[in-house]
Amino acid sequence: MMQKLSLKKIGKWFSLIILFVCALLIIAEFVFHRYGETKTEDILLFPAFFGFLAFIFIVFAGVLLRKLVMRKEDYYDK
Amino acid sequence: MINSFPPGLLMLLGGLAIPFLPHHTRQIWMILILILSAISINVDHGVHIVFELMNYEFIFWKSDSLSMPFAIVFHIAAALNIFYGWHEKDWKQHTSAFTYAGAAITALHAGDFLTLFLFWEFTVLTSVFLILASNNNRATSSAIRYLVMQFTSGALLIAGAAYYISVTGNSELTLLSLDNPGAWFIFLSFGIKAAFPLLNGWLQDAYPEATVIGTVALSAFTTKLAIYALARTFAGTEYLIYIGVIMTAFPVFFAVIENDLRRVLSYSLNNQLGFMVVGIGVGTEMALNGAVAHAFVHIIYKSLLFMSMGAVLYRVGTIKASELGGLYKYMPVTTVCCIIGAMSISAFPLFSGFVAKSLIMVGVAEHGLIIIYLMLLFASAGVLEHSGIKIPYFAFFGHESKVKTKEAPIGMVIAMVFAAFLCLLIGFIPSLLFSLLPYEVDYKVYTPSHVIGQMQLLIFAILAFIFLIRFKLYPPEIPSTVLNFDWFYRIFLYKLINSIIKVLFKIWEIFSLNFINSIKFVYSKIQNNSIQSGNSAVKVGRSTVLILFSLGFVLICNYLLF
Numbered sequence: 340m341m342q343k344l345s346l347k348k349i350g351k352w353f354s355l356i357i358l359f360v361c362a363l364l365i366i367a368e369f370v371f372h373r374y375g376e377t378k379t380e381d382i383l384l385f386p387a388f389f390g391f392l393a394f395i396f397i398v399f400a401g402v403l404l405r406k407l408v409m410r411k412e413d414y415y416d417k
Numbered sequence: 418m419i420n421s422f423p424p425g426l427l428m429l430l431g432g433l434a435i436p437f438l439p440h441h442t443r444q445i446w447m448i449l450i451l452i453l454s455a456i457s458i459n460v461d462h463g464v465h466i467v468f469e470l471m472n473y474e475f476i477f478w479k480s481d482s483l484s485m486p487f488a489i490v491f492h493i494a495a496a497l498n499i500f501y502g503w504h505e506k507d508w509k510q511h512t513s514a515f516t517y518a519g520a521a522i523t524a525l526h527a528g529d530f531l532t533l534f535l536f537w538e539f540t541v542l543t544s545v546f547l548i549l550a551s552n553n554n555r556a557t558s559s560a561i562r563y564l565v566m567q568f569t570s571g572a573l574l575i576a577g578a579a580y581y582i583s584v585t586g587n588s589e590l591t592l593l594s595l596d597n598p599g600a601w602f603i604f605l606s607f608g609i610k611a612a613f614p615l616l617n618g619w620l621q622d623a624y625p626e627a628t629v630i631g632t633v634a635l636s637a638f639t640t641k642l643a644i645y646a647l648a649r650t651f652a653g654t655e656y657l658i659y660i661g662v663i664m665t666a667f668p669v670f671f672a673v674i675e676n677d678l679r680r681v682l683s684y685s686l687n688n689q690l691g692f693m694v695v696g697i698g699v700g701t702e703m704a705l706n707g708a709v710a711h712a713f714v715h716i717i718y719k720s721l722l723f724m725s726m727g728a729v730l731y732r733v734g735t736i737k738a739s740e741l742g743g744l745y746k747y748m749p750v751t752t753v754c755c756i757i758g759a760m761s762i763s764a765f766p767l768f769s770g771f772v773a774k775s776l777i778m779v780g781v782a783e784h785g786l787i788i789i790y791l792m793l794l795f796a797s798a799g800v801l802e803h804s805g806i807k808i809p810y811f812a813f814f815g816h817e818s819k820v821k822t823k824e825a826p827i828g829m830v831i832a833m834v835f836a837a838f839l840c841l842l843i844g845f846i847p848s849l850l851f852s853l854l855p856y857e858v859d860y861k862v863y864t865p866s867h868v869i870g871q872m873q874l875l876i877f878a879i880l881a882f883i884f885l886i887r888f889k890l891y892p893p894e895i896p897s898t899v900l901n902f903d904w905f906y907r908i909f910l911y912k913l914i915n916s917i918i919k920v921l922f923k924i925w926e927i928f929s930l931n932f933i934n935s936i937k938f939v940y941s942k943i944q945n946n947s948i949q950s951g952n953s954a955v956k957v958g959r960s961t962v963l964i965l966f967s968l969g970f971v972l973i974c975n976y977l978l979f
Contacts, residue, residue, distance in 0.1 A: 346743060346817060354883050361880055364873050371865045376782035377790055380870060386794075390874035393798035394881035401673030402892050408900040409674060415898060415907060416555070 361387075423466055423478035424458045424488055425522025428495070429539065432516035436508045443508065447499045447515050454522065455492045458485070464528055473588065475535075476528025482855040483709065484525050487645045489853060490713045491522045494637035497720055497836055501727070502630035503828025513546035514634040521638035525645060529588045530578035530603075533646065537574060537610075540639060541567040547631030548623055556626040562903065563623040567639075570609035577602025593650045604651060610643030611694060612687050614663045618903025620687060621671075625679040625736075629727040632679055636686060636723045637716050644693045644712050653700025661698055662792045664691025669799030674892070675899050678726050678736045678808055682719070685762065685804040688796060689715050695793065696777040702856040704780025709854055711777060714761065714769035714843055721758035721836040722808060725751050728825035728833070729812050738811035738894035743818030751825050752813040754833035761840040763805035763875060764797060766868045769843035772850060775862055798878045805875075806882050811894060936967075 364387065367373070374381050422430075431450035435443050458480065466478035480488070495518035502511060520543050524536035541564065548560035580599030582588045593600040605616075612620045624635050651657060665688050672684035689711070696708030728751045729744060730736040745752040757768070764770040774797070781790045824830065843850045851858040885891040940963060 346814060349745075349814065354887075357876060357879050357883060360872070360876050364869060364876060367865075367869050368873070371869060373866045373869050375866070375870055376779055377787050379787065379791065384873065386870045386873035387877040389794060390798050390801075390876070390878035391881045393795050394802055394878040395885070397669055397799050397802050398673060398881075398885060398891065401670050404670050405674050405892070405895075405897075408671070409895070410898045410900060412896045412898055414900075 421466075422457065423523055423526045424454050424480075425491075425519045425524075425526065425536075426477070427454045427457070428519025429516050429523060429543075430519075432512050432519055432543075435512040435515060438508075440506050441503075443511055444499055444503050447511065448496070450515075451492060451495055451499065454519070458488045458492070467528075473531065474529065475532045476589065477523075477532055478526045479528030479590075480526060483645070483649060486709050486713050486853040486855070487525050487641065488522060490716045491518065491525065491638065491641075493839070494518065494634075494716050494720055495522075497717075497724070497832045498630060498634050498637075500828050500835070501633055501724055501832035503831075504826040505630055507550065509546060510550050510628055510630055513543055513550070514630060517543040517547070517634060518638060519543075521642050524642055528590060530574070530582065530590060531588065533590060534571060534575050534578060537642070538568075538571050540642065541571065544635060544639065547634055548627045550628045550631060551626055559623050559626040562907070563619055566609060566619040570606045573602045573606035573609070577604075577606060590646075590649050592652060595651075595654060595656070604654075607643050607646050607651070608660075610639055611647060611690055612640060612664070613660050613694075614667060615902050617664075617668075617687050618901050618906070621680055621683040621901050622903045622907075624683045624686075625677050629731050633720055633723045633727055636682075636719050640686065640690055641712050641716055644690065644697070644708065647694065648697050648705060648708060652697050652705055654698055657694050657698025658786065658789060659698075661691045661694030661696075662789050662796075664688065664694055665793060665796035666691070666799070669796060669803060671899055671901065672799075672803035672807070674897075676737050676739055676894050676896055678738055678741070678812060679723065679730070680899075681738075681803055681807060682722055682726060685722075685800065686719055688800060688803075689719065689762070691796065692774060692777055692793065695789065696780060699777075699780050699784050699786070701780055701784060703776060703783060703860070706851075706854040706856050706858055707773060707776030707778075707780050710773035710850055711770075713850060713853070714773045714840070717836050717839050717843075718758045718761035718769060721754060721833060721840065722762065722804065724829065724833050724836065725755035725758060726808070726812065728829050731829070732822040732825060733820055736812075737896060738807070738815075739896050740819070741812050742815035743813070744822065745813040746818060747822045748813070748824050750830050751833060752809070754837045755809050755813065757837040757840055759805045759809050761844070763801040764871065765875060766863065766871060767841070767844045769840045769850070771871065772843055772847040772862050775867065776858070776860065779860060794874065797874065801875055801878050802882070806879065939963075 365384065368384055375385070379385065428450055431446070434446065438446055460480060462481045464476055464479045468475040468477055495515070498514050498518065502514065505511065517540055520536050520539035524533055524540060527533040527536060545560050545564055548556050548563055577599045580602065581593070581597065584597060584599060593603065595601055595604060609616045620640070624632050627635055647657065668684035668687040672681045675681045675684060693708040693711050696704040696711065726736055728748065729741065732748065733741065733744070735741065761768040761770045764774045778790065778793060781793060847862045882891070943963065
């Protein structure tokens with residue numbers, strides 16, 4: 340079954356499913372009384388914002404780190 | 418009969434027959450020995466084998482509620498390895514992997530420091546061949562560095578243990594406090610094996626250089642043996658909380674930019690060890706249960722991820738993200754298994770990682786460590802980035818495949834499917850895992866709050882990924898070398914020692930040149946005087962002094978050099 344799916348289709352469906360689940364999770368935030376292990380987590384949609392921003396920070400910090408620690412592929416072979 | 422051998426020792430000895438057995442018989446032999454070893458762990462807790470030598474009691478077999486879960490999962494990892502490597506005809510790798518697992522299981526049941534040291538060293542000796550078996554210059558150099566670091570760890574352990582035993586008179590593995598140099602040496606020794614920050618270079622250096630089945634075996638034992646040793650001897654040591662939290666955070670950034678996917682997993686392994694170290698540092702029953710549970714599930718899902726990447730390497734011949742992509746069409750089972758491993762490590766509800774990580778997080782929160790808790794939450798987003806998304810995305814999706822290949826060999830598929838099944842089984846029925854933990858678990862994993870909170874964290878992080886890909890902000894993979902802490906001894910220390918030697922040689926050159934010139938000068942003066950005096954007796958006397966002087970110089974040089 341997987342062989343028949345094109346990458347574009349998989350990407351499109353994956354994005355749609357994630358958006359749908361995001362919407363469900365926002366609704367769930369208001370339907371259920373969500374509480375965390377710490378008081379900070381009790382802030383409205385805290386895990387959602389934290390996850391989104393942490394991910395972006397990690398990726399961009401990685402890009403900056405490249406300038407510092409990235410060398411040519413044969414660096415150690417010279 | 419079985420109970421006269423500590424678990425694992427049978428594997429260590431049985432492994433010696435592997436080179437003499439034909440291909441398939443060898444795998445069946447290993448399974449039989451493994452079953453015997455696994456049966457032997459099913460004994461009452463307590464000391465079972467003690468061997469006395471020169472007034473020292475070597476406790477070869479001590480089992481309790483802490484060693485038991487590790488023993489079970491070590492046997493599972495060894496079984497996965499046997500099936501995963503079924504296609505491999507190289508007896509050297511099988512002997513190495515099997516005896517390595519045996520040594521690790523025996524070390525796990527050691528009740529005293531010297532027995533632990535003995536089998537700790539056996540794990541090094543047996544495992545290094547898994548790196549050497551790659552049979553290229555990079556792997557050979559890496560294996561030598563691996564040996565140096567592991568033996569340094571062993572030397573620190575024996576030095577620390579000797580000091581500790583001489584001061585306290587107690588040789589049993591028990592809780593230590595960092596109030597004497599011996600305990601610090603032992604702490605550092607375990608720290609090298611557990612890949613503490615700054616001491617972690619060997620892990621990302623060596624593991625990705627091993628063979629396809631070698632990396633899977635390596636990922637399971639050494640570091641988790643160190644986690645077990647830390648849990649046994651340094652539970653509740655506050656330093657571990659801070660060390661652990663750094664371990665969870667810093668590899669995340671390196672993993673983002675690393676191109677070798679097995680090296681990405683090695684950074685990820687480091688990050689996962691951090692969670693366990695934090696749990697041990699907190700030291701409460703809940704946190705220790707979390708650390709042990711995490712070690713248990715981690716061995717399975719990390720093996721699964723390494724197995725899936727190994728299968729890709731085996732079929733495609735490379736594991737560089739920049740050269741892979743689109744393999745879902747050709748390796749569907751491997752793709753699904755990899756995604757299950759990725760979802761487990763990312764701690765999605767209904768997967769094993771969620772169950773174990775929750776215990777550590779609750780343990781940290783209950784301890785009132787809010788900042789640490791938030792840093793672990795941040796590291797969780799990092800895990801999703803490198804292991805949850807990057808690994809499956811770049812290997813199996815990303816872009817259309819440049820190569821046509823086929824599904825992994827049947828042995829690999831069986832091992833991966835079994836590991837994936839275990840990830841789901843523990844995720845669906847957490848009580849199965851909880852019943853193995855050292856302390857009773859009074860915690861409900863699946864509450865609406867917990868599930869919604871975790872899903873928000875993960876799904877919105879994935880949304881960030883989609884956003885970055887959509888707007889072409891996600892950094893492309895670049896063929897490169899990412900410098901890690903091993904750079905300090907591979908380049909910095911190497912260059913430092915080189916320059917010191919060069920300076921010493923220069924000094925010696927200047928010294929010897931001046932010395933020779935002064936001798937020449939004295940000699941020419943003597944010769945001139947002799948010619949002028951024309952007296953043969955004076956000539957002979959001066960020549961004798963010159964010969965004696967030269968002989969003296971040669972003797973001094975000899976003494977200094979040899």
